[in-house]
Amino acid sequence: MRATDVIATKRDGGELSTEEIRWIVDGFTRGDIPDYQMAAWLMAVYLRGMSHRETVDLTQTMARSGEQLDLSPIIPYAVDKHSTGGVGDKVSLVVLPLVAAAGIPVAKMSGRGLGFSGGTLDKLESIPGYRVTLTDDEFMQQVREHGIVLAGQTKSLAPADGAIYALRDVTATVSSLPLIASSIMSKKLAAGANAIVLDVKVGIGAFMHDLDEARALAQIMVDIGTTAGRKMVALLSDMNQPLGATVGNAIEVREAIETLRGGGPTDLREHCLVVAGHMVRLGRQDISPNALPDAMAELTELLDSGRGFDKFRELVAAQGGDVRVVDDPARLPQAPITVSIPATQAGTIAQVNALLVAQAALELGAGRARKGDAVDPAVGVEVHIKVGDQVAADSTIFTVHAANDDTLARARALLDQALSISPQPQEALPMFYDTIYGE
Numbered sequence: 001m002r003a004t005d006v007i008a009t010k011r012d013g014g015e016l017s018t019e020e021i022r023w024i025v026d027g028f029t030r031g032d033i034p035d036y037q038m039a040a041w042l043m044a045v046y047l048r049g050m051s052h053r054e055t056v057d058l059t060q061t062m063a064r065s066g067e068q069l070d071l072s073p074i075i076p077y078a079v080d081k082h083s084t085g086g087v088g089d090k091v092s093l094v095v096l097p098l099v100a101a102a103g104i105p106v107a108k109m110s111g112r113g114l115g116f117s118g119g120t121l122d123k124l125e126s127i128p129g130y131r132v133t134l135t136d137d138e139f140m141q142q143v144r145e146h147g148i149v150l151a152g153q154t155k156s157l158a159p160a161d162g163a164i165y166a167l168r169d170v171t172a173t174v175s176s177l178p179l180i181a182s183s184i185m186s187k188k189l190a191a192g193a194n195a196i197v198l199d200v201k202v203g204i205g206a207f208m209h210d211l212d213e214a215r216a217l218a219q220i221m222v223d224i225g226t227t228a229g230r231k232m233v234a235l236l237s238d239m240n241q242p243l244g245a246t247v248g249n250a251i252e253v254r255e256a257i258e259t260l261r262g263g264g265p266t267d268l269r270e271h272c273l274v275v276a277g278h279m280v281r282l283g284r285q286d287i288s289p290n291a292l293p294d295a296m297a298e299l300t301e302l303l304d305s306g307r308g309f310d311k312f313r314e315l316v317a318a319q320g321g322d323v324r325v326v327d328d329p330a331r332l333p334q335a336p337i338t339v340s341i342p343a344t345q346a347g348t349i350a351q352v353n354a355l356l357v358a359q360a361a362l363e364l365g366a367g368r369a370r371k372g373d374a375v376d377p378a379v380g381v382e383v384h385i386k387v388g389d390q391v392a393a394d395s396t397i398f399t400v401h402a403a404n405d406d407t408l409a410r411a412r413a414l415l416d417q418a419l420s421i422s423p424q425p426q427e428a429l430p431m432f433y434d435t436i437y438g439e
C-alpha cells in the first residue's frame, strides 16, 4: 500500500477500506508514516468526513494500538462515564462513590485539566496524600477490595490517539466530528467498560457550542460504542453557565463533599443523580420502563443517608488521602485572599458566561494553559447565582479565592464581563437538552 494512494482516496471523497485505515494508523503509530503524510490524511478526513464504518474502523484501530484494560476478572459487567469537559464539572467526584455505594463497582481512569476545562485528577490532588498514580496491581486490588478506584491512567491506552491528537492540534484538524468521536471512544473502549454513559456538554463553556453539532457528535459516539458491542447512553447537557456553584480544585472538592452529604447546589445534585441513575441501570442491565426513576430514587436515598459520602471517604482512605479533610473540608487548601463581588444593579440574571468564568479561574491559577503547568489547588471562583435568578443590588454574585492581588484583578475583569443582569424576567437554562440511547 502507498500512503499517497490512501490520502488521495480520501481527498477525492472515497471510502477507505478497513485495511487501508489500519495500515495508515498503525504505520503512523510505529513511526513508518511521516507526520507530513498523516497531516495530509487528517486534513482530507477533516474536509471529506468519514462513513460510520470508517469511523468505527478508526476507533477500533486506535483502541487496539496499546494495552487494553481487562476488568472482567473483577467486574463482570463494567460501567464507565465520560464527560466531554465542562466548567465546574465535579460530577465524577459525586457519581462514582454514589454508584459504588449502590453496589455497582467502578474503576475509572480520569484525566487532568487542560485549557478552560478542569480535570478530576487535579481536583482530587487538593486532598493531601491522595495518590492518583497507582500500579496495575494496586488499581485492580482496590476495585476488588473497595468496589471503587479513581486514578490516572495506569496503562498506555490508545497511544495512536495520543500521537494523532498531537498532530491534529497543530494542523487545524481537531474540530472534525469523526476525529473527535473516534478519539474519545478509542480511549473508552480500551479502558474496558461494557456500558458507557457519555455526558456531552454543549454551550459557551464547552467544546461544542451548537446543540445540533453536539447531538451529531453524541450520535456518532453512541453508534461507535453500539457497533463495538457496548451499551451506550449520551446525555446532552448545558454548559452555558458553570455547573454547580464552584470552579476551581479544592472548592470543587468541598462542593462535591457537601453534595455527597445530601446538600450542595440543586443543579449539581440533579445532574449527578441522572448520570448515576443511568450508570446503575446499565450496570444492572435493567431494561424495565421504570429503571431510571427507580435507580434515581435509590441513589437519592444513598445521598441523603450519607452512604455515598461514606464510600467517598473509603476511596480517599484507600488511595492514601487525608480523611480528616473529607470530614472537615475547612482543612482543604485555602487561598490567602477571598473577595466577594456584588451585583451592580437589581434585576434578573441573564447570563453567567461559563467560558469567561473558566478563564477567570485560569487567571487565578486553578487550571493550566499548557500541559505540565502546575495548578494552585486553593484558588477559584464561587458562583452564587444561576441564569433566571432575581438579585438585589449589592447581593453577592461571585466569591473569588485568589493567591495575590494581580491575579485577583485579572479575574475580576473577566467576571465583570461574564455577568449580565436584565430588568426583564429571564428563563432558567435547561440542565439537559436530550438523551440518546444505544441499547
Ligand code: URA
Residues within 6 Å of the ligand: 165, 174, 179, 180, 181, 183, 184, 207
Ligand atoms: N477529547 C478527546 O479526547 N479527543 C478529542 O479529539 C476531543 C476531545
